[in-house]
Amino acid sequence: MPNRGDGTEDSTGDLPPLQKLESPTGSPPSSSLSRLIELENCVSNLSLAHEIVVNRDFCFKPNGPPTNSLEGTVSEIVHRAFWDCLQQQLNSVPPDYSHAMILLQEVKTLLESLLLPGHVRLRAELDEVLDMELVKQEVSHGALDLSRLAAYVINTMASLCAPVRDQEIGALRQLQEPVELFREIFRVLGLMKIDMVNFTVQTLRPHLMQQAVQYEQAKFQQILDKDPASLDHTEAWLRAAASEEMSSVSGGPVSVMSVLNRAYMHLLRGSSLDQKYPETVLMDRARLNSLGEQVRSLVLDAAVLLLTSAQCGGAVWSLPGFVGKLKRSITALLEGSHTSDADLRGALLRVGEIVVQQVNEARHSQENTPLPQETQEILKGQIEELWKANNPVRILIGERVQGFLQAILQGGSLKRSPELASLLRLLSADLAELGRAFGQIVHFNRSVFGPFYAAILRRALFPSGEPETGDDHR
Structure with missing residues (x-):
């Protein structure tokens, strides 16, 4: 508490009222x-x-x-x-x-x-x-x-x-x-x-956390009562996820929770939703966009590290502080480069140069010769190729990161990837913070809007009134 002096009890009276929009003065509003x-x-x-x-x-x-x-x-x-x-x-x-x-x-x-x-x-x-x-x-x-x-x-x-x-x-x-x-x-x-x-x-x-779910549900219902179209984009978002999920299970039973998780994962990509962002997630849009940017950065960081590890040899890779310094350089050079393919490609060119430079410096400290020129060019070329969305290394790591986040949403144990376990362990702190932030947003959103989502998904998944799966929509 800012106060220092008399013993006091906490008071809620100092919290300012929630923002009010004053009615225009003059003639009564229509x-x-x-x-x-x-x-x-x-x-x-x-x-x-x-x-x-x-x-x-x-x-x-x-x-x-x-x-x-x-x-x-x-x-x-x-x-x-x-x-x-x-x-x-x-x-x-x-x-x-x-x-x-x-x-x-x-x-x-x-x-x-x-x-x-x-x-x-x-x-x-x-x-x-x-x-x-x-x-x-x-x-x-x-x-x-x-x-x-x-x-x-x-x-x-x-x-x-x-x-x-x-x-x-x-x-x-x-x-x-x-x-x-x-x-x-x-x-x-x-x-x-x-x-x-x-x-x-x-x-x-x-105290607000205890009441927030009921408060936000009630407030959103007021919005919906005043504007019945306030769920249109949300319905389109969930129906698209439901359609994808039904296609992926090849006619088997569809889990409501899986549809919701698929829909939330789409929010991290975001580009296809720019014009029709779901109304129920609008208040977290900036946070989700930021997390999506972090996912893309983390995938590229991991991809560059994986390619470098494969080319530079274990002796250099195991040097104290080498990987940490390399990771910081990669992150700094790629910051803000995701706005266009051209920007990303240019940034990756610079990353390739710095990576080769730092690898050679590390090899020199061990009184080794630099990487062979051919290996240097291969490594720089592999790093530059990461600008392509369909790059195999980028796709592989992206799938592992997506799987990590998917497991966070499902609340189950995280599946370990043997081929990437050691690499992603280097990024474990970033992954853990990313998962925590994403999971918190999704959990709260699902708690607030679960009843609204349930009605939409019931119509999308069970149009003929078939019984639902046992999954709880929350």
Whole structure:
């Protein structure tokens, strides 16, 4: 918890309400516009709740207009004018504290918003020190001590802030000029408020996880009620997977779970779904696209390592640190090269050169001769050929990685591939993290949308009302 001070209990009251879309002012909205607003509200709330639950790194961040935008320029002008006005008032003789009084009240309000129910003593102290009626009397008698009040505010902030803000609190203590001090106090208070909200989100996440499935089901049903076409792309996605699965089993019984797993695996490829991405997975589309990119990168990394291992010999391959250094070089050179075949081919050409260079350096360290020139050219040619989607080595490793992920979805034991076991073990950490992330997304999605999927698959697989297989759709 960011707070440091009184013993307190966690409170959920600091979590901001889910984002609302305000109705337009003026004439009452039409029926269709009202329905659109309600639909956008549902989608907005659903997306935020889903992000909090699924994204372990989710947090709110300071929000302001872009610096170079018109809004940013206007905001900067207005703020500068406000602080210039405050400076003029404090420099006048006698000082004019009308703006300062407003700021003190806002500071008090912000500090109060950071207090938890257990901060009874601190709340009473805040009311006593920043008693605005008393401050007005001090102003009228020329006895207001802004430095004393600022010091109290900073000390209170220090007792409430997270350790990450200690440096900024220390910087506040060094400021003497009132206007700059006020401005920085407000900036740091804003950051502390965000810290408080993010702490509350983290505290609530375990409780949200318990309720998330029912919440997302209910919200999506609201969306479906308002727009019955909200499952069209999902139905097409599942029917395509069902058709493929029925073809693959040659007329035998079709497992609902196998159809779902096939459909989820398609999401990692994604290109055929660009225009008609299933609605039920849209909130995880960016995550799944990123995982798909990781799969392609991992397959290419493993393919280059496999080809290199076959050509360079065991003595070099077993050198301490050699494979790790080689893998890092391959990954760095291939990063961002998957957008087109031409980019990938160019990147693989560079990879071939670096691989041969590093192999020769390793052989030199053993006082060996470089790879024969013919072997060097063969290896570079084999690596370049990996740009082709139908490359046999690329296909073989791709199948093994796909099998690994398929096993994750099935929840069974992972089948070991003897010919690739040692190679994929080098990438085990990457594979494990990839499988964990993919499995988490799929499991949660299946839990939320299982009832919707079941209805679609029942129509696709059992159009005549035949009994289903024993597989649970969840």
